[in-house]
Every structure is written in C-alpha cells, then in structure tokens.
Amino acid sequence: MKNKLLTALILAFAITSVSPVASAATKNYVDMEIAVLVNARKIKSDVRPKNVNGQTLVELRSIVKSLGAKLELQGKVITIAKGDRIVQLTIGEKKATVNGREVPLMLPANVEKGRTLVPMRFVSEALGEEVVWDHVNRYVWIGHKNVPKLEDAVEAVEIKPFLKYFKGTDSELVLFNRTTQKQHTKVCVIKEMDFPVSIDGEIYYRMDLATTATGYVYTRASTNDNTGTMGTSTYLLQTGQPLKLRGEAAGMREKHGDITLHYNLIASRVDKSRYQIKDWEKLRITNIEYLGILLHSDSAGALPQLGNLS
Known part of the structure; x- marks a missing residue:
C-alpha cells in the first residue's frame, strides 16, 4: 500500500x-525500502536499491544522470564520462577502471529489469562523490545533504x-x-x-x-x-x-x-x-x-x- x-x-x-x-535501527517492526538521494533529492528508478550479502546495490543510470554525467553501453561494457573522469566497467566482472586505474568492486555489476546495478561505494570511487549510508532512514546519500x-x-x-x-x-x-x-x-x-x-x-x-x-x-x-x-x-x-x-x-x-x-x-x-x-x-x-x-x-x-x- x-x-x-x-x-x-x-x-x-x-x-x-x-x-x-x-x-536494525529500531526496536519496533517497520519495513522500509532503501532510497537513493542525490544532493538531498530522491531519484526515480525502475529498479529499487537492494541489499546483497551486506552490500547495497544501486541502479547506475539514474544516479549518473542526476550527477550530470554521461553513460554509454556497448555490449557488456559501460563507459561513464564526467568532467575529466572516464570510468569503464563490464557487467558480470568485479572490477572497473577510473582513468585507466583499476578499481575492485565488492560485487560484480549485474542487470535487473534491463537496469545495471552496482555497489553504492563504486559511485564514490568512480565519480568522486561522497556517499553515506544512513542505516536509520535506509537512505543512500550521494553528494551534499542540504535538505x-x-x-x-x-x-x-x-x-x-x-x-x-x-x-x-x-x-x-x-x-x-x-x-x-x-x-x-x-x-x-x-x-x-x-x-x-x-x-x-x-x-x-x-x-x-x-x-x-x-x-x-x-x-x-x-x-x-x-x-x-x-x-x-x-x-x-x-x-x-x-x-x-x-x-x-x-x-x-x-x-x-x-x-x-x-x-x-x-x-x-x-x-x-x-x-x-x-x-x-x-x-x-x-x-x-x-x-x-x-x-x-x-x-x-x-x-x-x-x-x-x-
């Protein structure tokens, strides 16, 4: 409902x-979906964030768009460009590159309902944005928190x-x-x-x-x-x-x-x-x-x- x-x-x-x-944040029973916020605003996505083996996975394209970056997909290879940063990752692999430097991923990028999901910390590594996990509100804060x-x-x-x-x-x-x-x-x-x-x-x-x-x-x-x-x-x-x-x-x-x-x-x-x-x-x-x-x-x-x- x-x-x-x-x-x-x-x-x-x-x-x-x-x-x-x-x-985990309260003694009472409550079911709260994880939400991603970019600069204190929730972002829309066809796929909700989810927790896998203690890692929060977020939908990549909507975050990239909200941050003003560009994303291209060729086969299984995803390329993200923002300013002087070029990020590449391959669906199914537990690594990515940022300006040619290899960055390990806790979990491989995967596809759900046609959308690519990646570990939330990857956004910080790849695009240079601060990422904070708010366990009480179940929010993933990306960027500033000026409500x-x-x-x-x-x-x-x-x-x-x-x-x-x-x-x-x-x-x-x-x-x-x-x-x-x-x-x-x-x-x-x-x-x-x-x-x-x-x-x-x-x-x-x-x-x-x-x-x-x-x-x-x-x-x-x-x-x-x-x-x-x-x-x-x-x-x-x-x-x-x-x-x-x-x-x-x-x-x-x-x-x-x-x-x-x-x-x-x-x-x-x-x-x-x-x-x-x-x-x-x-x-x-x-x-x-x-x-x-x-x-x-x-x-x-x-x-x-x-x-x-x-």
Missing part, C-alpha cells in the same frame, strides 16, 4: 505498509477542495491561522518523492508505519529534532468523521545520533471518550484518507500538515 501526506495546511507523504520484519525548505520543494494549492475532511471542533486547531486571525487558504501536497523536507527548521526525513510486538500500529516520523516532552501531534481525516487528534507516544521515542523517531497511534481509545466512537479499535490505516502533522507555528513552511493515504 502506498500513501501520501499533505501540508501548508496539509502535508502529504507516503507511508509504507506494516511488515513483520524488524529494522530544501518545504516552500521551495512543493507548490501550495487552494485548500477549499480539502475542507470537507475537516469536521469537528478540533478542526479549528488545524485550520485557524493565529497570525492572521483567519482560516488558512493554501495547502502543499507532499508526495513520497518530496522527502526529506525542512518544515519550519525541522527536517522530516521520512514517515512510515510501524507495529509493536503486541500489534499496535503507529505512524513513525523520522526527524532531526528532539521535540519536548509533548512531542509532535498528528491528526487523522476521514469523510463523514470528526478530525481525530493523536499525541506522540513520548515513551516510545527513540534517539539514534542526530535522528529522532516519533510514534503516533492509529487506533486509539481516546476516540471513544472524545468523539463517542464505540468501535474505535476497528480503525485501520486503510480507513484514513489523510494524515496530518499538527505544528505550532504559522510560518510559511509550517502551516497545518496532512497526507492522502489512498
């Missing part, structure tokens, strides 16, 4: 499906088509602009490919679904901020249902170096007392049309956030 998150008054992101496979501001990455649109989802008194917490004393009029729809983005000075690296060993399902946000004890709240939107607030489960928060993981419940007992929903425990991520992030600022990049989960 692929999902999206909305902002500006709505922020949109993609949430991956829950899987009973534990990530753009939300307002620079996503264009705001009119909020009117989304107002039908904002029902109940708690909607005012999201819709009301404390600075202008008026209702917000714009929203930025953030797609999975738009992550990571900086919202009001805080970097949101990614958002996923996670489940505990006891079966509770949470949204999990990965950020560079260690928010105070109250944490960051989210809210859930459904047609014909009241807006449902979700506070962060602060006791579950995890700190991994400069990265903080925040957890917010999907189905919560609070819905029974606050919204008079008797079958609150039946709520599933598939029932939710939009998920939002409740921020406490009215700056350009930190208007109310939410996401399309269809």
Whole structure:
C-alpha cells in the first residue's frame, strides 16, 4: 500500500505498509525500502536499491544522470564520462577502471529489469562523490545533504477542495491561522518523492508505519529534532468523521545520533471518550484518507500538515 501526506495546511507523504520484519535501527517492526538521494533529492528508478550479502546495490543510470554525467553501453561494457573522469566497467566482472586505474568492486555489476546495478561505494570511487549510508532512514546519500525548505520543494494549492475532511471542533486547531486571525487558504501536497523536507527548521526525513510486538500500529516520523516532552501531534481525516487528534507516544521515542523517531497511534481509545466512537479499535490505516502533522507555528513552511493515504 502506498500513501501520501499533505501540508501548508496539509502535508502529504507516503507511508509504507506494516511488515513483520524488524529494522536494525529500531526496536519496533517497520519495513522500509532503501532510497537513493542525490544532493538531498530522491531519484526515480525502475529498479529499487537492494541489499546483497551486506552490500547495497544501486541502479547506475539514474544516479549518473542526476550527477550530470554521461553513460554509454556497448555490449557488456559501460563507459561513464564526467568532467575529466572516464570510468569503464563490464557487467558480470568485479572490477572497473577510473582513468585507466583499476578499481575492485565488492560485487560484480549485474542487470535487473534491463537496469545495471552496482555497489553504492563504486559511485564514490568512480565519480568522486561522497556517499553515506544512513542505516536509520535506509537512505543512500550521494553528494551534499542540504535538505530544501518545504516552500521551495512543493507548490501550495487552494485548500477549499480539502475542507470537507475537516469536521469537528478540533478542526479549528488545524485550520485557524493565529497570525492572521483567519482560516488558512493554501495547502502543499507532499508526495513520497518530496522527502526529506525542512518544515519550519525541522527536517522530516521520512514517515512510515510501524507495529509493536503486541500489534499496535503507529505512524513513525523520522526527524532531526528532539521535540519536548509533548512531542509532535498528528491528526487523522476521514469523510463523514470528526478530525481525530493523536499525541506522540513520548515513551516510545527513540534517539539514534542526530535522528529522532516519533510514534503516533492509529487506533486509539481516546476516540471513544472524545468523539463517542464505540468501535474505535476497528480503525485501520486503510480507513484514513489523510494524515496530518499538527505544528505550532504559522510560518510559511509550517502551516497545518496532512497526507492522502489512498
């Protein structure tokens, strides 16, 4: 299941499906696909990165194109040119040459779905770019890591088509602009490919679904901020249902170096007392049309956030 998150008054992101496979970076269960970023932007490819015997393999052509290099294929021989660098490698062989100098490969280049996969470290050796493996976010960072501001990455649109989802008194917490004393009029729809983005000075690296060993399902946000004890709240939107607030489960928060993981419940007992929903425990991520992030600022990049989960 692929999902999206909305902002500006709505922020949109993609949430991956829950899987009973534990990530090495967290005590909870979460299944996250590896993503490649060139200069802090995700790149599109027909083939996802994958891990083989502890080595991360990435699709070569899309990275080469994003770095402004040229790639030519003749038979099994691949030639890459960038500036004064000439790189050659042969599919199936565990070596390459950079300006005539032989460079060993941990794994041979191979072809999958018509695309060539190579060890990610080869990009650094071949094209002179810094490559960093982010095990918490499962990101391969290539080049600089200057994450753009939300307002620079996503264009705001009119909020009117989304107002039908904002029902109940708690909607005012999201819709009301404390600075202008008026209702917000714009929203930025953030797609999975738009992550990571900086919202009001805080970097949101990614958002996923996670489940505990006891079966509770949470949204999990990965950020560079260690928010105070109250944490960051989210809210859930459904047609014909009241807006449902979700506070962060602060006791579950995890700190991994400069990265903080925040957890917010999907189905919560609070819905029974606050919204008079008797079958609150039946709520599933598939029932939710939009998920939002409740921020406490009215700056350009930190208007109310939410996401399309269809």
